[in-house]
Amino acid sequence: MAGPLEGVRIVEMGQLIAIPSAMKWMADMGAQVIRLESVQRLESYRTDSLYHNDVDGEFWNRGANFYEQNRNKLGLTLDLSRDEGRQVLRDLIAVADVFAENFTPRVIRNFGLEYEDLRKIRPDIIMVSSTGYGFDGPWANFGATGPATEGAAGLAYITGYRDGGPVMSEIPFTDYTAGEHTVTAVMLALMHRLNTGHGQFIDVSQTQTCSATIPEALLDWTVNGRVPERIGNEDPAMSPHGCYPCAGDDRWIAIAVDSDEAWLGLCRVMGRADWSADQRYADVLSRISHRAELDKMLGFETRNHDNHELMARLQAEGVAAGAVVDSEDLLFNEHLRERRFYEIVDHHEATGMPPLPYAGRPWKLSDTPADPPKPAPIMGQHNRDILAGLLGRTDGEIGALEEAQVIGYSPLSPRGVRRPSLDEQVRQGRMQRYETDYAERVRQWFGTDG
Amino acid sequence: MAGVKVVDLTHHIAGPYGTKLLADFGADVLKIERPGGDAGRRLPPFYHDEPGSEKSLPFLYLNTNKRSITLNLKSETGRAILMDLLLDADAVVENFSPRVMPSLGLDTDTLREHNPKLVVASVSNFGQSGPWRDFRATEIVEYALGGLMYIFGAYDREPLKHALHQAQFKAGTNLASATLMALYHQRLTGQGQRVDVSIHESIASALRDVTNNYTYTGAVRRRQPNHTGDLTRLRAVSDGYVLPNPGMGATLDWKVMVDFLEAPELDDERFDNASARLENAEALGDILDQIFATKQKQEIFYAAHQKRFIYGVIDSPEETVDNPQIQARDYYVPVHHPDLGEITFPGAPFLMSGSPWAVTDAAPRLGEHTGAVLGDMGYSAQDLAWLRASEVI
Numbered sequence: 001m002a003g004p005l006e007g008v009r010i011v012e013m014g015q016l017i018a019i020p021s022a023m024k025w026m027a028d029m030g031a032q033v034i035r036l037e038s039v040q041r042l043e044s045y046r047t048d049s050l051y052h053n054d055v056d057g058e059f060w061n062r063g064a065n066f067y068e069q070n071r072n073k074l075g076l077t078l079d080l081s082r083d084e085g086r087q088v089l090r091d092l093i094a095v096a097d098v099f100a101e102n103f104t105p106r107v108i109r110n111f112g113l114e115y116e117d118l119r120k121i122r123p124d125i126i127m128v129s130s131t132g133y134g135f136d137g138p139w140a141n142f143g144a145t146g147p148a149t150e151g152a153a154g155l156a157y158i159t160g161y162r163d164g165g166p167v168m169s170e171i172p173f174t175d176y177t178a179g180e181h182t183v184t185a186v187m188l189a190l191m192h193r194l195n196t197g198h199g200q201f202i203d204v205s206q207t208q209t210c211s212a213t214i215p216e217a218l219l220d221w222t223v224n225g226r227v228p229e230r231i232g233n234e235d236p237a238m239s240p241h242g243c244y245p246c247a248g249d250d251r252w253i254a255i256a257v258d259s260d261e262a263w264l265g266l267c268r269v270m271g272r273a274d275w276s277a278d279q280r281y282a283d284v285l286s287r288i289s290h291r292a293e294l295d296k297m298l299g300f301e302t303r304n305h306d307n308h309e310l311m312a313r314l315q316a317e318g319v320a321a322g323a324v325v326d327s328e329d330l331l332f333n334e335h336l337r338e339r340r341f342y343e344i345v346d347h348h349e350a351t352g353m354p355p356l357p358y359a360g361r362p363w364k365l366s367d368t369p370a371d372p373p374k375p376a377p378i379m380g381q382h383n384r385d386i387l388a389g390l391l392g393r394t395d396g397e398i399g400a401l402e403e404a405q406v407i408g409y410s411p412l413s414p415r416g417v418r419r420p421s422l423d424e425q426v427r428q429g430r431m432q433r434y435e436t437d438y439a440e441r442v443r444q445w446f447g448t449d450g
Numbered sequence: 451m452a453g454v455k456v457v458d459l460t461h462h463i464a465g466p467y468g469t470k471l472l473a474d475f476g477a478d479v480l481k482i483e484r485p486g487g488d489a490g491r492r493l494p495p496f497y498h499d500e501p502g503s504e505k506s507l508p509f510l511y512l513n514t515n516k517r518s519i520t521l522n523l524k525s526e527t528g529r530a531i532l533m534d535l536l537l538d539a540d541a542v543v544e545n546f547s548p549r550v551m552p553s554l555g556l557d558t559d560t561l562r563e564h565n566p567k568l569v570v571a572s573v574s575n576f577g578q579s580g581p582w583r584d585f586r587a588t589e590i591v592e593y594a595l596g597g598l599m600y601i602f603g604a605y606d607r608e609p610l611k612h613a614l615h616q617a618q619f620k621a622g623t624n625l626a627s628a629t630l631m632a633l634y635h636q637r638l639t640g641q642g643q644r645v646d647v648s649i650h651e652s653i654a655s656a657l658r659d660v661t662n663n664y665t666y667t668g669a670v671r672r673r674q675p676n677h678t679g680d681l682t683r684l685r686a687v688s689d690g691y692v693l694p695n696p697g698m699g700a701t702l703d704w705k706v707m708v709d710f711l712e713a714p715e716l717d718d719e720r721f722d723n724a725s726a727r728l729e730n731a732e733a734l735g736d737i738l739d740q741i742f743a744t745k746q747k748q749e750i751f752y753a754a755h756q757k758r759f760i761y762g763v764i765d766s767p768e769e770t771v772d773n774p775q776i777q778a779r780d781y782y783v784p785v786h787h788p789d790l791g792e793i794t795f796p797g798a799p800f801l802m803s804g805s806p807w808a809v810t811d812a813a814p815r816l817g818e819h820t821g822a823v824l825g826d827m828g829y830s831a832q833d834l835a836w837l838r839a840s841e842v843i
Binding site: 003004005017021025029049050051052053064065067068115133134135136137138139140142143144145147148149151152153154155156157158159160161164165166167168169170171172173176177179180181182183184185187188189190191192194195196198199200201202203204205207208209211212213214215216217218219220221222223224226227228230231232233235236237238241242243244245250252253254256258262315318319320321322323324325326327328329330331334335336338339341342356357358359360361362363364365366367368420422424425428429430431432433434435436437438439442 | 451452453454467471475493494495497498499507508510511512558576577578579580581582585586587588589590591592593594595596597598599600601602603604605607608609610611612613614615616619620621623624625626627628630631632633634635637638641643644645646647648649650651652654655656657658659660661662663664665666667668669670671672673674675678679682684686691692693695725728731755758760761762763764765766767768769770771773774775776778779781782793794795796797798799800801802803804805
């Protein structure tokens with residue numbers, strides 16, 4: 001059965017992750033998402049991280065992150081710097097429920113796309129803007145990246161090893177935090193519109209969404225005047241608690257001992273009756289006061305174990321433990337397979353890409369699960385469907401837009417980013433390793449042999 | 451969200467954050483705590499460092515705008531009261547381990563039969579199915595098994611997690627979203643359904659360049675070494691840290707960048723194009739470290755944005771409070787607590803013009819509304835005394 005958002009139409013003017021990831025999840029759940037892009041200005045996710053690292057041919061239809069973020073959407077190219085392009089967008093707004101964008105307010109103003117402008121076209125429109133620091137205020141037009149807002153929100157400062165400076169995650173973490181909150185916000189607005197018939201303007205600041213998730217640190221400052229120190233993987237209420245080395249190259253296990261029972265379980269699995277007998281480690285307070293010593297002792301024991309086997313044995317004894325999984329472990333994962341977490345997407349034949357698995361959503365709805373996924377659009381794939389089918393433009397009108405390059409099917413100045421070879425990336429340490437038979441292994445594990 | 455009634459059985463962080471997002475935007479959230487109280491009441495830090503079930507700062511934050519009643523769900527009478535409450539609820543939300551609700555006779559089928567429009571929403575460590583369903587987990591285990599930890603931290607050290615409880619908060623946000631989707635469907639069709647949110651998948655669904663690096667090229671990504679030729683890595687300046695960003699990919703003009711940093715030593719063919727920078731990553735990294743050490747955080751941040759370089763700052767919690775942008779948006783808000791007085795809280799995660807965020811009520815004291823809620827259901831003062839004596843409430 002189709003998703004719960006069947007009948008909701010969203011026009012997305014998104015880039016990179018913050019808005020595209022949010023609208024992907026809404027598209028997954030049945031909303032019709034019309035994604036705008038232009039042939040004049042190629043989004044960087046279309047030019048980078050290419051299938052087989054191949055910059056030849058229509059490389060812009062093979063970008064990993066473009067496919068990751070834009071599943072289930074319809075694609076329309078549109079040059080918004082031109083009157084004809086903006087007219088098409090206005091016509092789309094007139095039949096849309098939601099307009100979602102993540103450009104700076106300056107760009108939105110220049111295009112005449114502020115909420116007040118949209119309301120004149122569609123009085124009950126819901127508009128959602130996602131920016132680094134918010135739609136107003138002195139930093140409103142400062143461009144931002146995920147890492148920048150992880151820094152501004154206060155999260156980066158408090159994260160890091162005990163003896164070092166701030167450490168950031170190696171992904172645009174707050175883009176996702178903002179995206180997740182954006183889904184909540186748009187759903188709240190859709191509910192409000194069901195109740196009242198009114199649309200509204202949603203102003204998502206990526207910084208604020210991230211700050212909302214670290215109240216422990218922010219309140220410790222505003223109430224107690226204390227800034228938390230960086231403590232690595234420690235937890236103030238648990239010991240042992242950390243990440244310990246295992247057998248193999250760069251293999252690790254995370255262990256969190258949250259009770260005396262778990263401590264005894266850990267001692268049993270490690271075969272260290274002497275630890276469980278030792279009064280110095282008998283309760284949580286004494287284990288916390290011997291934290292450094294325990295971490296060393298435990299790491300010395302774990303280093304001889306396979307991390308997945310050790311996890312299974314610890315879990316069987318009631319100890320919270322998890323192997324630190326790498327890309328391959330995460331992909332070829334029995335639990336996620338049984339949960340049907342990855343969804344197989346068949347790509348457009350023009351891409352030359354085989355069906356591939358993509359991460360799904362962190363939720364399941366029993367009665368309105370998603371339809372099987374469709375791939376992200378190749379460039380301009382749905383131009384005609386949308387212009388003719390939805391907006392009633394004639395062949396002649398569409399031809400004129402094509403002629404004037406307001407719409408198009410390939411970038412005007414294509415330039416793909418060829419990454420260094422995998423050998424070079426491994427040498428630099430950017431990649432841990434690579435497998436040459438990956439395509440075959442993906443086919444076998446996911447049963448996409450045909 | 452006016453008119454949406456949520457019965458909230460959640461505790462700790464993920465569940466309460468999800469229902470907080472609903473409550474702060476107007477839903478009627480009734481929090482049901484076991485007689486000992488939500489374990490989240492013991493989360494540090496505490497107000498003025500005084501431990502106590504009414505003084506946990508995270509608890510006070512996570513439970514704004516909710517009412518609290520205590521109810522012992524292990525007792526038959528407690529469960530009967532819950533079932534009464536569920537009769538006219540729109541959603542029930544829980545985050546027990548997956549075995550608990552069925553073991554209490556509160557399995558989804560029973561609840562949905564009882565009230566067909568009910569949305570039954572769960573958030574759990576690994577979801578309601580699969581071989582890891584009953585695995586034990588804490589925040590660090592979710593980071594490890596979710597795939598974020600392996601790529602997080604120093605190249606040659608142990609992988610790291612974020613400070614605090616990001617996995618829990620992500621899952622809480624996803625819980626709010628998924629519950630709202632089910633409520634949207636319920637408003638259109640009158641039908642409830644089951645919502646199953648996984649904390650583990652909340653991490654695994656929000657990664658870039660991890661599984662798709664493998665499916666697209668066979669590469670397994672790792673924590674990045676310090677010097678990679680990447681110009682956007684965090685750098686120490688004389689008074690803190692910044693995130694440089696001289697412009698992405700093709701838009702980078704090396705001469706402009708060299709002028710901006712006032713670093714003529716970078717005006718060198720070893721560095722003036724992307725492949726040369728990769729080749730000479732170590733040397734470049736060393737020079738950049740030295741240059742940035744002479745800069746000041748605010749000065750270089752504002753100078754960069756004058757040129758539309760999207761620099762970022764690393765601010766401490768203290769500095770976020772003083773940040774002019776955060777102040778201009780009135781992000782931090784005073785919340786009046788009847789016992790503790792005025793507390794400055796982190797405010798709206800996002801601004802909504804038509805149905806705004808607001809904290810009208812501080813987090814409830816344990817069981818603060820038990821008498822009022824059960825009174826409304828028709829229980830007399832004598833009934834309440836008996837329920838209390840029999841440890842139902």
